Amino acid sequence: MNKNFYITTPIFYPTGTPHIGTAYNVFIADTLARYYRQKLGKENVFFITGTDEHGANVAKKALDEGITPQAYVDGYADLYKRIWSSLNISNDYFTRTTHPEHEKFIQELIQKSYDNGDLYEGEYSGWYCESCEAYYKEEDLVDGKCPNHPTKTPLFTKEKNYYFKLSKYRDWLLDYLKENEQFVRPQKWYNYIVGLVEAGLNDIPVTRANVKWGVPVPWDTEQTIYVWYDALPNYLSVLNFDEFKPQDYYNKFWLAAHHLVGKDILRFHAILWPAMLKSAGYPLPEQVIVHGFFTVDGQKIGKSNNNAIDPVELAAKYTLDGVRYALLSEFQLGNDGDFNFARLEIKYNSDLANNFGNLLNRVIHLANKKELKFSDLEVEGDYGLKVNEFVNAYHQHFENLEIFEAIQVINNLCTWGNQYVNDTKPWEAGSDARTILGNLNHLLKVVIELFVPVIPDSAEKARVALDGQQTIILFPKIETEK
Numbered sequence: 001m002n003k004n005f006y007i008t009t010p011i012f013y014p015t016g017t018p019h020i021g022t023a024y025n026v027f028i029a030d031t032l033a034r035y036y037r038q039k040l041g042k043e044n045v046f047f048i049t050g051t052d053e054h055g056a057n058v059a060k061k062a063l064d065e066g067i068t069p070q071a072y073v074d075g076y077a078d079l080y081k082r083i084w085s086s087l088n089i090s091n092d093y094f095t096r097t098t099h100p101e102h103e104k105f106i107q108e109l110i111q112k113s114y115d116n117g118d119l120y121e122g123e124y125s126g127w128y129c130e131s132c133e134a135y136y137k138e139e140d141l142v143d144g145k146c147p148n149h150p151t152k153t154p155l156f157t158k159e160k161n162y163y164f165k166l167s168k169y170r171d172w173l174l175d176y177l178k179e180n181e182q183f184v185r186p187q188k189w190y191n192y193i194v195g196l197v198e199a200g201l202n203d204i205p206v207t208r209a210n211v212k213w214g215v216p217v218p219w220d221t222e223q224t225i226y227v228w229y230d231a232l233p234n235y236l237s238v239l240n241f242d243e244f245k246p247q248d249y250y251n252k253f254w255l256a257a258h259h260l261v262g263k264d265i266l267r268f269h270a271i272l273w274p275a276m277l278k279s280a281g282y283p284l285p286e287q288v289i290v291h292g293f294f295t296v297d298g299q300k301i302g303k304s305n306n307n308a309i310d311p312v313e314l315a316a317k318y319t320l321d322g323v324r325y326a327l328l329s330e331f332q333l334g335n336d337g338d339f340n341f342a343r344l345e346i347k348y349n350s351d352l353a354n355n356f357g358n359l360l361n362r363v364i365h366l367a368n369k370k371e372l373k374f375s376d377l378e379v380e381g382d383y384g385l386k387v388n389e390f391v392n393a394y395h396q397h398f399e400n401l402e403i404f405e406a407i408q409v410i411n412n413l414c415t416w417g418n419q420y421v422n423d424t425k426p427w428e429a430g431s432d433a434r435t436i437l438g439n440l441n442h443l444l445k446v447v448i449e450l451f452v453p454v455i456p457d458s459a460e461k462a463r464v465a466l467d468g469q470q471t472i473i474l475f476p477k478i479e480t481e482k
């Protein structure tokens, strides 16, 4: 296991505000960052998010608002920073593709590939969707619309640009994937990528002729660098920024990089990006981690469905950790899932309020009633060993990126703890309250520790409550509709 851990989220287009789908991605990244900070030490973890600020679509939005693209992206970058911070996201850095050091980096990167013959001049003629910033063939379109944006008609585009020789890297990439099964996780997404690469790779245009809001191609300044060729290197450029050079972040973190991405942008990360790196002489990141999509009440999240639920508003009602918990514990990583309020409320009440919250208060209350101080109590050897079985299972799951399953283990531990209270009845006169509460105090300490990456705020409050033997309502119960 690498002694460092570098986790990245996709950099978001500054064309919409975060909704629960995008927050889901950032919550997973934040949970992994917090898990590894506990495990490896804070200084050995680097967690970044940011904004993807160039391209035709952004320029168009700025024009619609009557401001310059720079003013437009500055506003959005601030907005994203504010929202992630209000959602208690612990990113170590917020990166932007308009950062001058990033712009310089990608010019050098594309120049390297040009110099070694991996770019050639050509003419593109086909369809381009500005919302995905991606090229499509006629047969990819669905009733003339973009396959990812059913309300958008891609533009027919005919322009001179430079093509990247992606096809040249097909055999190399296939060999690399065969030797590195862990490169794409979970397994079904690895299989999907292997299938795509096996089917063959086409060269793709990586510069744009008529997009002014972009970074100029160094040897042909009529052209700008294609947004994906600009965006993917954000993960690497940041490590070379002046502010991280003294700590040698490139050598410390690059080989420990984990890119967390939604399934829609997997092929960019697991096919184009490795080929770009290989072409420019860089080693590959450690892993691409893929998550599925959230729908809301069965519907795709989007403006047309008017269902882009704001995570900040949701947090005002269900607590920040309540929302985070509901999203993280909804389905297994890599699968799609659906969000609805009724399920959020049930889960919040049953897992957080009734299971964990209730156990914490029961134990503190009982100890106070019996006038026992936790600091004087001990855990029995056998009991400690039983608790350890849960702890081991939890770590095993985290290491396999099974956050959903790891959370279930914590829940099972709380259920087991509540059952132990029911069975041993420490409130009864003849019971051995001292031993029982010593065991339960240990169990709770462990539960809180395991909960830190998942519900960090509440875990901290619970720790303070347990230490000070003060009961606390961490999760006020929600009245659900009958």
Ligand code: MSP
Pocket: 009, 010, 011, 012, 013, 020, 021, 022, 024, 025, 052, 231, 232, 234, 261, 262, 263, 264, 265, 292, 293, 294, 295, 301
């Ligand atoms: N700018 C590119 C990423 C470049 S990374 C080098 C981009 N941006 S995005 O803002 O459109 O999307 C960012 C992420 O949000 C993607 O990983 C996408 O999969 C994710 N999601 C968008 N809607 C989502 C859901 N409904 N559910 C889960 N994830 C969602 O793509």
